[in-house]
Amino acid sequence: MAQQLLKGNNAFAEAAIRAGCDAYFGYPITPQTELLEHMSARMIELGRVFLQAESEVAAINMVYGAAAAGAKVMTSSSSPGISLMQEGYSYIAGSEVPVVIIDIMRGGPGLGNIQPSQSDYFQVTKSAGHGDFHPIVLAPATVQEAIDLTVLAFDLAQQYRTLVFVVADGAIGQMMEPAELPPMRPLPARAPDWALTGAKGRSPNLVNSLYLGADSLETLNLRLQDKLHAIESAELRYETIDVDDADLVIVAFGTAARVAKTAMQTLADEGIRVGLLRPITLWPFPTEALYDLSRSGKSFLVVEMNAGQMLLDVKAAVGADAPVSFFGRMGGAIPMPEEIVAAAHNALAQPAFAWAGA
Amino acid sequence: MLDTLPLENERLVYARPRTLASRYTHYCPGCTHGTAHRLIAEVLDELGLQDETILVASVGCSVFAYDYFDVDACEAAHGRAPAMATGIKRYHPDKIVFTYQGDGDLASIGAAEIIHVANRGENITTIFINNAIYGMTGGQMAPTSLIGQKTTSSPFGRDTQLAGYPMHMAELLAGIPGTAYSVRRSLHDARHVIQAKKAIKTAFEAQMAGIGFSIVELLSTCPTNWGMTPGDSCDWVRDQMVPVYPLGDFKVADELQQARGRSKR
Ligand SMILES: Cc1ncc(C[n+]2csc(CCOP(=O)(O)OP(=O)(O)O)c2C)c(N)n1
Secondary structure, eight states: OOEEEEEHHHHHHHHHHHTTOOEEEEOOOTTTHHHHHHHHHHHHHTTOEEEEOSSHHHHHHHHHHHHHTTOOEEEEEOHHHHHHTHHHHHHHHHHTOOEEEEEEEBOOSTTOOSSBOOTTHHHHHTOSSSSSOOOEEEOOSSHHHHHHHHHHHHHHHHHHTOEEEEEEEHHHHHOEEEEEOOOOOOOOSSOOTTSOSOOTTSOOOEEOOOOOSHHHHHHHHHHHHHHHHHHHHHOOOEEEESOTTOSEEEEOOHHHHHHHHHHHHHHHHTTOOEEEEEESEEESOOHHHHHHHHHTTOEEEEEESSSSSHHHHHHHHHOTTSOEEEEEOOTTOOOOHHHHHHHHHHHHHSOOSSOOOO | OGGGSOOTTOOOOOOOOTTBOSSOOOOOTTOTHHHHHHHHHHHHHHTTOGGGEEEEEOSSGGGGHHHHBSSEEEEOOTTOHHHHHHHHHHHOTTSEEEEEEEHIIIIIITHHHHHHHHHTTOSOEEEEEEOSSBTTTTSBOOTTOOTTOOBTTBTTOOOHHHHOOOOOHHHHHHTSTTEEEEEEEEOSSHHHHHHHHHHHHHHHHHHHHTOSEEEEEEEOOOHHHHTOOHHHHHHHIIIIIHHHSOOEEEEEOHHHHHHHHHHHO
């Protein structure tokens, strides 16, 4: 299939359709709305399930129901709606059904604004709901990657029967770039064995997250933990550029990483040896890779569009003896390359453990 | 268990419906959840729907309903059964999907979901157990508690200034165009139980006909949290609840009325 000029939100939606998404439930919210609108036309055209729910709470519980029924189901939203859906994430994790969620993040807290942000990092990687679980979290930096990671999200959701987030700041949702869509996959002929389809010729299936006894609930949790460990060892993804020779390694994801790449050219022209580590999976997180880099005496500069959320994971990875600086913009502001260049100068001049934010 | 009794010289007049699982329930003595379960199971047997049906259990005393019905089932978050049922029904429009919800679940935390499932005319059936109290959490006030009713969270009696009025869900949902069938029945004596079963059957028939949302509200007992004997509880339903929650048909879609007319002829 040839490259075409695609808007991020439409690319996410069309990629999901081609990956075999056969049910979508959502609620309008900027800067994600084109995604829902794309689904409202295409899913109906294709005879698949589309429904605009009365709220994000209802949407995620419809998603939960459709997943229980065997659908390859997805929803999408932006930060305030992602917060509202938290109830459902936890039930979905507890009952181990496959679900894909796309979060086009905007500035917070509260109603915040509709500008691009990365401030859902904590929420999606660490606190997506009550109980012990992590969703898999994929973070594209380009429209092409948005497409590729959406397809991957459906595969991982099915493979592990788990919740997979694809998170992008509003800039990626709204920007247009040349990208190539995958071919249309055929839909599976039948629902998986565990799905709710009516117990014809078999004993009844149950989709449930209620385990009243401590022993039985601990057993479920141990199984969930085993699954999470398997995901950690098999599904880690990140990109590195010039890290081996670098004195300073910038750690950034999504749009922040793209701006960092521009800043790196300036820094390289100045003769500074700088590299980039870009997590593509935010969970699992490239802890070991960062630890290994820290052992060769490098400094780190974390750049985010938030107050320093991934920063905590980087600090935990490299340990207390490695200098880690931070540069972040909040409230929907995007870091400028010159700001990152200045932050890099600072990080090298005063290898810091302290805040270096905007 | 009933199944294993020798029946050689007996004529079987009463047995466990196939759709009801052969299992002891955890319900308190005198609680009418068990009665409602049995009626649903009888109806599903009679309509031949057991292996076509998907139950969405809710949060409340009936949280384990999935253990008591021999059908595919799931357990929704508190109040969200109608949304979960929507997801299932949209994906499997040819299956029979029903929710089983208490009054805290349906009329309080899940008020938005039940109104919108009705408004979309979602082809699902809801069995709504109105026992005027939160049973599972130990007898707190529900939106359906009566004015003046003492509960563990309205110790001085439900005060309308503080806590509003009993909610009439069957009437409210009847006013929504997507609702095909909305009625209230009671489980306090044998005559009313038989009427309740007929209504449950009509509700599932409405779903089979694909004509919209169907709901049966059932006035029910909670002897434990009302602090009464089972017998007194039934009397309380008759004397206190029925006057506030009149029994009757609040919406019967034309298609159902015609079908009724046909079956009478
Ligand atoms: C989000 C959430 N809030 C509160 C609860 C606690 N809770 C469990 S059951 C229940 C009340 C159920 O009452 P009702 O729906 O009337 O059913 P009954 O137990 O009377 O059959 C509550 C508040 C919960 N499980 N989840």
